[in-house]
Amino acid sequence: MLATMVGGGMATPVHAADDSLAKVQQKGTLVMGTSPDYAPYEFLVNQHGKNVVVGMDVEIAKKIAKDIGVKLVIKQMDFDSLLVGLQTGKVDMVLSAMTPTDERRQSVDFSKIYYKGGQDIVVNKADAKVYKNHQSFVDKKVGAQTGSLQADLVKKQMPESSLLGLTKVTDLILALKSHKVEGVVMEEAVASAYVQNDNQLALIPGKFDLGSDENGTAIGFAKGSTSLVNAANRSIDAIQKQKLLPQYLKQAGRYMQTNTTNTSMFHYWRFFAKGIGYTLLITAISVLIGVVLGVFLALMRLGKVKVLHALAVAYIEFVRGTPLMIQVMFVYFGIGIFIDIPALIAGIIAVSLNSGAYVAEIIRGGIESIPVGQTEAARSLGLSQRLTMQTVVLPQALRNIWPALGNEFISLIKESSIVSIIGVTDLIYQLKVVQTATYKGVQPIIVAMVIYFVLTFGLSKLLGHYERKMKHDEGTN
Secondary structure, eight states, rough: EEEEEEEEEEEEEEEEOOOHHHHHHHHHHHEEEEHHHHHHHHEEEEETTTEEEESHHHHHHHHHHHHHEEEEEEEEOOOHHHHHHHHTTSSEEEEEEOOHHHHHHHEEEEEEBBOOOOOEEEGGGGHHHHHTTTGOOOTTTEEEESHHHHHHHHHHHOSSEEEEEOOOOHHHHHHHTTSSSSSEEEEEEHHHHHHOTTTTTEEEEEHHHHSSSGGGGGEEEETOOOHHHHHHHHHHOOOOTTHHHHHHHHHHHHHHHHHTTTTOGGGGGHHHHHHHHHHHHHHHHHHHHHHHHHHHHHHHSSSSSSEEEEEEEHHHHHHHOOOOHHHHHHHIIIGTTTTTOOOHHHHHHHHHHHHHHHHHHHHHHHHTTTTTTHHHHHHHTTHHHHHIIIIIHHHHHHHHHHHHHHHHHHHHHHHHGGGGTTTTOSHHHHHHHHHHHHHOOOHHHHHHHHHHHHHHHHHHHHHHHHHHHHHHHHHHH
């Protein structure tokens, strides 16, 4: 609520007392949002078969949580979704090497700067002598993380270079190695981490014109969270006074060395196995819900009740006319404003609702392919409309639509990968984890491709078996 103070002819809005810190302490958890692909700030390691987020930012978050007497909870999502998660209440703070730019300050409150580092450019080692600084990339393509300070620097200070923006740093490094870009702009500590762990890369100084704020990282909070920001600032003061940052960075370095001790894909088989499990779980549940929903939508669209027909048409056309990625984000962030839906559940809901619209059209086409004479004959024998549909029309329609329905199931295995954007640990998410841990770009992709092929090929053969069986049963009748 806002109160208004009047003085000297001017009205000044005054916000009600802030209770952001009290709310965090009351619920007993401090939720940190981060994109763990940015070593040494935040990245993933395998501890006892589980993915664990570690790094300097995590240690800072632990310190803040301890100081205010609550438990730290870490939520993982893409970097360009972090501020959305903050504004929709999914997270209490964003700790992900984020720079407090003027644009971000309009919608986010920031803590003090807790770490300052320069901005460098990573290039292929063979090109290290070609480029000297950011001014050397005239008419060249340069990569930067989407929504980051680095992307803004490229736009503002490298106007004669073209920008390739990607969500994950691992993808940017892969683009660099495959010569899709000539350089990748990174924060100094992150650039050094990649170069130290990959002998094909080299680092050159960016020599960007950095303002005071654009040369450091801070913690983001929802607008108006003054008490929580002040608590974080007290922890940052203690960290700097006790000179804990060098310890945090040293510990992050040890984790990075552990990750790169054995970078064979077999060493990371548990990561891929976990991804397969989540992918199959999401697909299986979404298939069941999608088929049930699709049947109801198809019957509503074919029915004579105008209201139900209109609702079915509107739903199907709207879902088919919007990208699945947007639907996933809407369910997780949009509906999440009112109901706190876990990422996995949100992903299943979005994929199920999307599949239902496509299955509805497949079923409708199958039903309409059955000759009208079949229905008339069944009704003339005294069968009700419901029984006619259940015992005559749908069984025949199923034989007709089985190939198309099978294609939808196979597509669902691949399309479900979109849930990785909200932090669901499916196969694509685990692929990114392995890329981040091993500093290898191509090998994890090859493994994921083979796994997807095995899954889809196996399902295709299984569906083909039942298709042949249905044709055989039809031929013997």
